[in-house]
Amino acid sequence: MSLKRVGILTGGGDCSGLNAVIRAVTRSAIINYEAEVIGIEQGFEGLIFNRNRKLTVAGTKDILALGGTILGTTNKGDPFEYRQFDQDGHVTTQDYSQQTIENFKRLDLDCLFVVGGDGTLQIGYRLFQKGLPVIGIPKTIDNDLVGTDYTFGYQTAVQVACDALDRLQTTGESHHRVMILEVMGRSAGWIALEAGISGGAHVILIPEIPYDLEKVLEKINLRAEGGSPFSVMVVAEGAKEIGKEAITSEAASTRLQGVAQLGGVGNYIAKQLSDRIDLEVRCTVLGHTQRGGTPLAFDRILGTRLGTQAVQAAAEGKFGTMVALKSQEIVLVPLESLAGIVRNIPNDSQLIRTAEAIGVSLGR
Amino acid sequence: MSLKRVGILTGGGDCSGLNAVIRAVTRSAIINYEAEVIGIEQGFEGLIFNRNRKLTVAGTKDILALGGTILGTTNKGDPFEYRQFDQDGHVTTQDYSQQTIENFKRLDLDCLFVVGGDGTLQIGYRLFQKGLPVIGIPKTIDNDLVGTDYTFGYQTAVQVACDALDRLQTTGESHHRVMILEVMGRSAGWIALEAGISGGAHVILIPEIPYDLEKVLEKINLRAEGGSPFSVMVVAEGAKEIGKEAITSEAASTRLQGVAQLGGVGNYIAKQLSDRIDLEVRCTVLGHTQRGGTPLAFDRILGTRLGTQAVQAAAEGKFGTMVALKSQEIVLVPLESLAGIVRNIPNDSQLIRTAEAIGVSLGR
Amino acid sequence: MSLKRVGILTGGGDCSGLNAVIRAVTRSAIINYEAEVIGIEQGFEGLIFNRNRKLTVAGTKDILALGGTILGTTNKGDPFEYRQFDQDGHVTTQDYSQQTIENFKRLDLDCLFVVGGDGTLQIGYRLFQKGLPVIGIPKTIDNDLVGTDYTFGYQTAVQVACDALDRLQTTGESHHRVMILEVMGRSAGWIALEAGISGGAHVILIPEIPYDLEKVLEKINLRAEGGSPFSVMVVAEGAKEIGKEAITSEAASTRLQGVAQLGGVGNYIAKQLSDRIDLEVRCTVLGHTQRGGTPLAFDRILGTRLGTQAVQAAAEGKFGTMVALKSQEIVLVPLESLAGIVRNIPNDSQLIRTAEAIGVSLGR
Amino acid sequence: MSLKRVGILTGGGDCSGLNAVIRAVTRSAIINYEAEVIGIEQGFEGLIFNRNRKLTVAGTKDILALGGTILGTTNKGDPFEYRQFDQDGHVTTQDYSQQTIENFKRLDLDCLFVVGGDGTLQIGYRLFQKGLPVIGIPKTIDNDLVGTDYTFGYQTAVQVACDALDRLQTTGESHHRVMILEVMGRSAGWIALEAGISGGAHVILIPEIPYDLEKVLEKINLRAEGGSPFSVMVVAEGAKEIGKEAITSEAASTRLQGVAQLGGVGNYIAKQLSDRIDLEVRCTVLGHTQRGGTPLAFDRILGTRLGTQAVQAAAEGKFGTMVALKSQEIVLVPLESLAGIVRNIPNDSQLIRTAEAIGVSLGR
DSSP, X not given: OOOSEEEEEEOSSOOTTHHHHHHHHHHHHHHHHOOEEEEESTTTHHHHTTOEEEEOTGGGTTOTTOOSOTTOOOSSOOTTSEEEEXXXXXXXXXXXXXXXXXXXXXXXXXXXXXXXXXXXHHHHHHHHXXXXXXXXXXXXXXXXXXXXXOOBTHHHHHHHHHHHHHHHHHHHHHHTEEEEEEEOOSSOOHHHHHHHHHTTOSEEEOTTSOBOHHHHHHHHHHHHHTTOOOEEEEEETTOOBTTSOOTHHHHHTSGGGGGTTTTOHHHHHHHHHHTTOSSEEEEEEOGGGGTSSOOOHHHHHHHHHHHHHHHHHXXXXXXXXXXXXXXXXXXXXXXXXXXXXXXXOOTTOHHHHHHHHXXXXXXX | OOOSEEEEEEOSSOOTTHHHHHHHHHHHHHHHHOOEEEEESTTTHHHHTTOEEEXXXXXXXXXXTOOSOTTOXXXXXXXXXXXXXXXXXXEEEEOOHHHHHHHHHHHTOSEEEEEESXXXXXXXXXXXXXXXXXXXXXXXXXXXXXXOSOOBTHHHHHHHHHHHHHHHHHHHHHHTEXXXXXXXXXXXXXXXXXXXXXXXXXXXXXXXXXXXXXXXXXXHHHHHHTTOOOEEXXXXXXXXXXXXXXXXXXXXXXGGGGGTTTTOHHHHHHHHHHTTOSSXXXXXXXXXXXXXXXXOHHHHHHXXXXXXXXXXXXXXXXXXXXXXXXXXXXXXXXXXXXXXXXXXXXTTOHHHHHHHHTTOBOXX | OOOSEEEEEEOSSOOTTHHHHHHHHHHHHHHHHOOEEEEESTTTHHHHTTOEEEEOTGGGTTOTTOOSOTTOOOSSOOTTSEEEEOTTSOEEEEOOHHHHHHHHHHHTOSEEEEEEOHHHHHHHHHHHHTTOOXXXXXXXXXXXXXXXXXXXXXXXXXXXXXXXXXXXXXXXXXXXXXXXXXXXXXXXXXXXXXXXXXXXXXXXXXXXXXXXXXXXXXXXXXXXXXXXXXXXXXXXXXXXXXXXXXXXXXXXXXXXXXXXXXXXXXXXXXXXXXXXXXXXXXXXXXXXXXXXXXXXXXXXHHHHHHHHHHHHHHHTTOTTEEEXXXXXXXXXXXXXXXXXXXXXXXXXXXXXXXXXXXXXXXXX | OOOSEEEXXXXXXXXXXXXXXXXXXXXXXXXXXXXXXXXXXXXXXXXXXXXXXXXXXXXXXXXXXXXXXXXOOOSSOOTTSEEEEOTTSOEEEEXXXXXXXXXXXXXXXXXXXXXXXXXXXXXXXXHHHTTOOEEEEXXXXXXXXXXXXXOBTHHHHHHHHHHHHHHHHHHHHHHXXXXXXXXXXXXXXXXXXXXXXXXXXXXXXXXXXXXXXXXXXXXXXXXXXXXXXXXXXXXXXXXXXXXSOOTHHHHXXXXXXXXXXXTOHHHHHHHHHHXXXXXXXXXXEOGGGGTSSOOOHHHHHHHHHHHHHHHHXXXXXXXXXXXXXXXXXXXXXXXXXXXXXXXXXXXXXXXXXXXXXXXXXXXX
C-alpha cells in the first residue's frame, strides 16, 4: 500500500476533463502516498522519446477548469506501430515497443496511468502484458467505450452541441429554414442522439442507423404542412445514407485527415435537401469546439473520481485494470475485457425508443 | 396497452427539467396513444380545487429549455393535511383527500403522473393506496431521493454553483480573501460536495458532517502559510457546527420561512472566521438561482426519458411505481419502497473519500 | 404627442435582441400612449400580403431572453422588387409597392417601425418618401451600419465566437494543431476582428484586408519555432486572398445560397495550409449559431432602449429618422444619411492597430 | 517615442478584464518598443514595500480569459495614508509616499500604469503631481467613473446578474413568489439598473432613488391582481429607504466590512415585504461572483484596447492622463479632470426613463 513514483500520460483525441484527471492523480498520489508524479508528454511519444516532467500540487492547481491536457496528446504515437510520413507523404510504421519499455524502466515507476480511449487503452494492455504495471483511465468524447457508464468530456460535448441547437432553433423558426448541426461521432452516435433530444431536434441522423433521404424529407414536409415551416437536424459526422459509405471515410484515410470536414456529411445533406425542398438550408459544423474548453462540473467530478480511484488501485497493486463508472461508484474492470469493442447505440435501445416516442425522426 | 386520458402535476420546490418531463409526457402520450393530456395546476392544489388545463404538442413545443414548471407548483398542497394560515398567522390543516379523489374521478383519468420529491411522492403513494392509478416521477434538486441514481435539476444546480466557484476563485486569490458560497441542501450535502469538488473548493461543509471550526481555521491557515493566503469554501445551507443546531432550523419553522436566508449559515460562518483570522471574508448566497433557469442537456435528457418511460408504464398498467435512473436505463421501482427515506451522503462514502484524498477539508 | 395605433416589422437576417425591440415597442406604446400595436409578419411580406397580428403586453412578456423574432423575417421581401423563383429556379421580380402602401393605409397606423439592416432601412426610407410615417431601428449582426456606434445582436455574435475560440485554444495547444474558426462577415470583418482579439487568436483574416498566404504561414511557423507549435485563426466568411474573389461570392449568387458554407473560405484555407505545413489543421464553421439564441444583456438593453426611444420619436412625429446609439445616448439620425453605405473597418483604424500592436497577424 | 522599462499595478477591487489590460500592456510594450515590463504586486503596496516581478509575453499568454489580476490588488494600499490595524482593531495611518517615490526611482521606470478606480487614480494623480510619469487606466465594476463611456468588468457583472435574473424569473413564476436579487453598487446603481432592464425585473431599487416601500408594494400587488402573482426585484447593495440610511453603511465603517452582506439590504427588504404581503419572498446575494471569473468578450476587448493605447500614450510622453472609451475610440483625458467625482445615474436620465417607459417600478 505504498507508491514511490508514478507516471501518467494522455493519449488520443483530447476532451474536457483530462486536466481534472491529471490534477487528481497528482494530488492524491502526493497527499496520500508522498509519491513523486511524472507527467509523460504527448501520449506514448513521451515514453518512446523520453520526454517528461515532474508534476506537483502547485503546478496543477489552476487546471481543473482548463480544457485540453497540460501533458499534450497525439493520435499517432503507438509504440508498437509508430506512424511516420516520409517526404512523399507515405506512411511508414516502426516498432518502438522495446525502447518504450526500457524508457519506462529507467523512470523507475511503480505504476503508469494511461488515460485514453479504445486505442490508447489497448496499447496500455499490451504493455501490461509485457510486464508494465498499467492502470487505464477511460476517455472518449464519443462515449462509446464499453465497461463504463459515462466517459468524461462527453457531457461537455453534448452541452456544447445542445447550446448550439438552442441557438439554431430560434433563427430557423424566424427564417423558415432547415438548420443542420454536424457534431462529432464517426462510428457511434451518442453525442448526436443526446444533443438532439436535449436540443429539441426534429431529425437526428446517427452512424448506427443509415438514413433514408425520403424519410427525412417526409418529416420536414409534414412539419411544414402542420404549420412549422422549419426543422432542426443533428447529424453525426459518421452518418451515412442507406447503401452508401460515410462521407468522411475517404478523407479520413488520407493525409488530409486534417480537413476531413471539407464537404462533410452536414454540408452533403444540406445540398441533398436544397435540391428537394423550398425551404432554405443552413449548416453549422461544430468541430473541435466540442473537444476543447472548460469542462462541465459533471466531467470535472468524474475525472477527479477516476483519477483518485486509479491512484488507490495502484497502491493496492491492481494493475491491468481500468477504473470505470458504474451507476454511482467507481469500480475496476479488467483491461482485457475491453478488447477493442466500440459501444454503439443498439437500434432498439431505450434511448432510441425515447427519441422516437417524442416524435423525433431518425431517418428510418 | 391503451391510454385515453392522463393527468400530470408537479409538486414541491421547482427545479430545472420539470418542463422537459411535462413535454415528454404530453408528446409521448399523444403521439403514441392518441391520449388526451390534462395539466393539473399548482401541484395537488389543482386537484383539490379543480384547476387544470389541456396540454397539447403545440402548447409544449418551446418549453424544453425553459426553467420552472408551466403547471406551477407549491410546497403546501398536501390534500391529507392542507395547510392554511389564519389571520393571526397560525397554521391550520384540513383533510381534502376525499374531495381530491372525487375531482380525480370526475376528470376520468387513466393515470396520474405525480412529479415531485419525497413529500409529493408519498402523497402520491397514499392516493395510490386509495385506488388512484398513480405513477411517480422523482424530482429533487438535492439529489437525496432513494431509488434513483440521479434526479433531474440536480446537475444544473451543481453547475450553477460550480460556475459561481470559478468566479470566486480568481477574486479570492487576487484579494487574499476567504470566499464563502452558500448553496442549497438542508439535510443532504450533495450539491455542496459535488460543486465543491468540481469548483476546486478548499473547504466543504455539509449537513452530514457537523464542522469543527478549529479544523476549518487550520486548513485556511495552513494554506496561507504555504503561500496561498486565500481559500474558497462551499457551505450547504443545512451545515451545522458540532454540537449545535443548524442556523436555518428556527427560521424555517416560522412563517418567515421566506427569508430563512437572513443570517443564514454562510454569513454566520463568515462572522466566525472574521473574528479569528486576518484575511477578509466575503459571502455569496446563491439561493434560488440554483432552482430556476434553463436546464443542462443532462437534465433535459433525464426528464425526457423519465416522462417517456412513465407514459409507457402507464400504458402497461404498472401503477404504484416510480420511474428511476439505474446506471444507464430507466427502470420502475415500487413507490412503497421509498418510505420517506432521505439519501444522505455516508460519511465514508467513495465521494467523501475522494474529496479528502485530493486535500479538501470537510471540517472534521 | 399621442399614438393610436402603430405597426412593427423585422426584416433581413435575424439576430439576438430583435424580441427585446418588439417587447419594448409594444410595452412603451401601450403603457405610455395606450396605443394599439400591430405586429407585421415576415418583414415587408406581411405588408404586401396583409399578414399581421395584434401585440400585447401579456403576449410579449416572455420574449426578452428569446432569440430570433416572434414576427418572423425574410431576406427576400422587398416590395419594390419582390423576388420569386419560377419552376426552373430563375428569379423574377415584381413591384408590390402600391399594394404595400394600400395595405398600410388600411391598417390605419400612425407609425411603422422598421427594424432591419441596410437593405430593410432603405426600403423603409423609400416608403417614407412615398408618404409613410416610418421610423427605422438599426439591426445588423455584422455591426457595419453607419450612424450608430453598435447594433444589437453584434455583441452576442462576438461572444459566441469568443467562446468557441476559448474552446479551440486548449485543444489546439494539446494536439499541436492549427485551429480555424470561420465566422460571419461577408463584407465587413467586425465580428472576426473583435472575436479574434477577445479570444486570443494569432491570425485574423477579414474582408477589408485580402490575405497573403505567405504572411499567414510565416506567423504560424514563427510561433512553432518559438515553442508554440499551434495557432488559432479566425476567418470572416468574406475573407479573400490577395488578387482573388471571395470564396462565397459565386455560391451566394445562385439558388444554392442555402449551402454557401459548402467549401467556404475556412475549409479552403485549411486545405491551403495543410499543403504547406506539418501541423494538422481543423476547421469549425459557426454559421447561424451566431444569429440565434438568447441575447447578452448588452443587446437586450440596447434593443430595449432603441425600441423605447423609437416610440417616443413616433409620438413626437419625427418620421424618416432612425434611432441610433451615440456614446451613451440614443439619438435620432435621418434615414437618408445612411444611403446604403457599409461601415467597413478602415485599414489603419485604432482597432486594427490594436490587434497588430499585441502581435496578431492580419495576413498582411 | 521609445520605452525602456515600464511598470504596471492594479489597485482597488478586482474585476473581470484586469488581466486583459496586463497582457495588452505587456505585449504591446515588448513587441513594439522592446521595453521591459515590471508587474508591481498588490497595488501600491508593491511600490511601498518593493514587491514586483518581470512580466513577459510567455508569462501572460494564458490570462486573457482569466478573472482577477495576476498582480494581486488591495483596497488599503494608499501610500499617502497607509491603513493598518493595531492589535485592538483600531486603524492607524502612515505616510509612505516618500518611500514609494524612492522605490519607483530605483526601478528606473519610464512610466507607471495605474489601473484602478476613483481612489487608485487619485493616488496616481498625486504621484504624478510629485513628478512620477503616471498614466491611468480606468477600472470600476460599478461603471461610475467620469470621463469614460464604459469601464471593463462592468458588462461582465451586468451579465452575471442578468443570468441570475433569468433563473429567478422561472422559479418565481412557478411558485408565486417575490424574488429579490441583491447586486453590487454602493453609491451608483448602474449594475442594478442595466441588469434589471435586461433581466426583465419588475422593480429596480438603486441608491440614486431612495425607495418608497408603499410604491414597491403597489407594483407587486398590481401585478398579482393582473394575474401575475410573482415579481422579480433587483436591489443595489446601496439602495435605501426614503429618509433612512443605507443598510450597509454602518457595517462598512467597521472592521467587519468583510461581512457587510450580513443582514444586507436585500434581506432587509425581503423581511419588509414578508410582513406586508401574502406571497413568499426569497433573496439571492450575488456578492463577489460579479467580480471574479472569465470576462465577456466586450471587457476583454476594452481592456486590450485601453492597455495598448496606454502604452502608446506612454511612448508619446503623455503623462498625467487616463485612457478612456469615447463612443468607439480610446482617447486621453487629463487625470485632474476626474477629481473624485462619482458618476451617478441622473434621476431623469434616458436610461431611467427607458426603464419606467416599459413599466419597471423604481420605487418612486
